[in-house]
Amino acid sequence: MAVGSLVAQRCAGTLCAPSQSLHSAGLRSSAECVAPALRLAALRSERCRGRKSVVSMGLTKDGPSVAIAGVTGAVGQEFLQVLTDRNFPYSSLKLLASKRSAGKEQEFEGKKYIIEELTEESFKGIDIALFSAGGSISKKYGPGAADGGTIVVDNSSAFRMAEGVPLVVPEVNADAVKGWKAGSGKGGIIANPNCSTIIMLVPVTPLHKAGKVKRIVVSTYQAASGAGAAAMAELELQTREVLDGKPPTTEIFSQQYAFNLFSHNAPITENGYNEEEMKMVKETRKIWGDKDVQVTATCIRVPIMRAHAESINIEFESPVSEEQAKELLSKAPGVMLIDDRSANRFPTPLDVSFKDDVAVGRIRRDISRSDDRGLDLFVCGDQIRKGAALNAVQIAELLL
Numbered sequence: 001m002a003v004g005s006l007v008a009q010r011c012a013g014t015l016c017a018p019s020q021s022l023h024s025a026g027l028r029s030s031a032e033c034v035a036p037a038l039r040l041a042a043l044r045s046e047r048c049r050g051r052k053s054v055v056s057m058g059l060t061k062d063g064p065s066v067a068i069a070g071v072t073g074a075v076g077q078e079f080l081q082v083l084t085d086r087n088f089p090y091s092s093l094k095l096l097a098s099k100r101s102a103g104k105e106q107e108f109e110g111k112k113y114i115i116e117e118l119t120e121e122s123f124k125g126i127d128i129a130l131f132s133a134g135g136s137i138s139k140k141y142g143p144g145a146a147d148g149g150t151i152v153v154d155n156s157s158a159f160r161m162a163e164g165v166p167l168v169v170p171e172v173n174a175d176a177v178k179g180w181k182a183g184s185g186k187g188g189i190i191a192n193p194n195c196s197t198i199i200m201l202v203p204v205t206p207l208h209k210a211g212k213v214k215r216i217v218v219s220t221y222q223a224a225s226g227a228g229a230a231a232m233a234e235l236e237l238q239t240r241e242v243l244d245g246k247p248p249t250t251e252i253f254s255q256q257y258a259f260n261l262f263s264h265n266a267p268i269t270e271n272g273y274n275e276e277e278m279k280m281v282k283e284t285r286k287i288w289g290d291k292d293v294q295v296t297a298t299c300i301r302v303p304i305m306r307a308h309a310e311s312i313n314i315e316f317e318s319p320v321s322e323e324q325a326k327e328l329l330s331k332a333p334g335v336m337l338i339d340d341r342s343a344n345r346f347p348t349p350l351d352v353s354f355k356d357d358v359a360v361g362r363i364r365r366d367i368s369r370s371d372d373r374g375l376d377l378f379v380c381g382d383q384i385r386k387g388a389a390l391n392a393v394q395i396a397e398l399l400l
């Protein structure tokens, strides 16, 4: 069965397994589908997470006018969920996607919206636009929207390294957007960093402030969600196919994904690193404003639905002890400590799926060094949430 038809069937509800088992795999009951009935999906997913199903209402005449470009995608759907979860204020909401989705209905906070085709005219009168329709769409429509007075918070890599474009993780460098105000008539582009970079820097920055990080060696274990809704559907489909003894469908990735892992699918650059790895190197330098910090990364795609994991080795200029690191991380914003050596209990992707915080554990002195200037960590963060939609909405909150 093709991935596209799996997505379609799940959206029609025909393949939805009991929500608890889907949640155990890191799946919402249907929010990952490109489904128009988002509110229903959101309410189901709230039940999955054991939270109360409260419809919050951010609609207020005092809020900014908001547009979401790429609303039908994995990140776009999470934008809606995060806006609701955080009661983000908005005076109007415009939902944009490709021609394929134009005319479809999307329910949000008790109101029905019609998805519109994204065009150059879409951003007239919009204060904040959350973009997640891919880099080429950001390049095509982002600058025009910014010239027209919209502040674009862009999830793609299109403008991250551009001069004058702040690259922001609110827990790390909120100051980079000081003075930016939604609705002021002054537009611009703010870039959301790469998800692996965000998930690394949320826990590593408090340690950097304590001991100044000189070098990071990071290995990632990246989920299907980083490659979009279709990749998540392919992982689900392949898992069923392999268990049924059928050959796996490989439409999104070129090799078997279920029960396997492989080097990240981003293109390999001239130096042998892939683009995902080089993003972690360059973006860390820009976010920290430290061109000298050394980062080497190995990025791997693993058959996990929606949360990335990272093994991180850090070298400091000044000593940072295990105890100091634990104390700092237990209080750090956006961080949850899971570090129980006696129970051998440390962060897992499922601990952070659908959650805001990045989990950190396995905090230990690097025994390959004779001093206190090296630490090892293991971190997990929800790629769609903190790695993309939540971080972008937190940036938007800085503009209110």
Ligand SMILES: NC(=O)C1=CN([C@@H]2O[C@H](COP(=O)(O)OP(=O)(O)OC[C@H]3O[C@@H](n4cnc5c(N)ncnc54)[C@H](OP(=O)(O)O)[C@@H]3O)[C@@H](O)[C@H]2O)C=CC1
Pocket: 034, 069, 070, 071, 072, 073, 074, 075, 076, 096, 097, 098, 099, 100, 101, 102, 118, 131, 132, 133, 134, 135, 137, 155, 156, 157, 192, 193, 194, 195, 196, 225, 226, 227, 228, 229, 230, 383, 387, 388
């Ligand atoms: N910060 C980060 O690390 C992350 C960033 N991203 C960025 O977000 C983008 C989207 O990711 P994700 O949601 O996972 O991808 P999906 O494939 O799940 O969704 C893609 C979205 O883009 C829309 N789209 C595609 N083509 C067009 C077009 N021509 N005009 C308007 N809309 C279009 C789709 O609309 P339709 O349904 O109508 O086709 C859909 O809403 C990525 O390409 C990446 O740039 C993603 C993950 C993490």
Ligand SMILES: N[C@@H](CC(=O)OP(=O)(O)O)C(=O)O
Pocket: 155, 156, 157, 193, 194, 195, 196, 222, 223, 225, 226, 227, 276, 279, 383
């Ligand atoms: N980092 C995502 C891919 C992605 O969307 O990255 P970026 O936003 O840097 O293009 C992944 O897990 O594969």
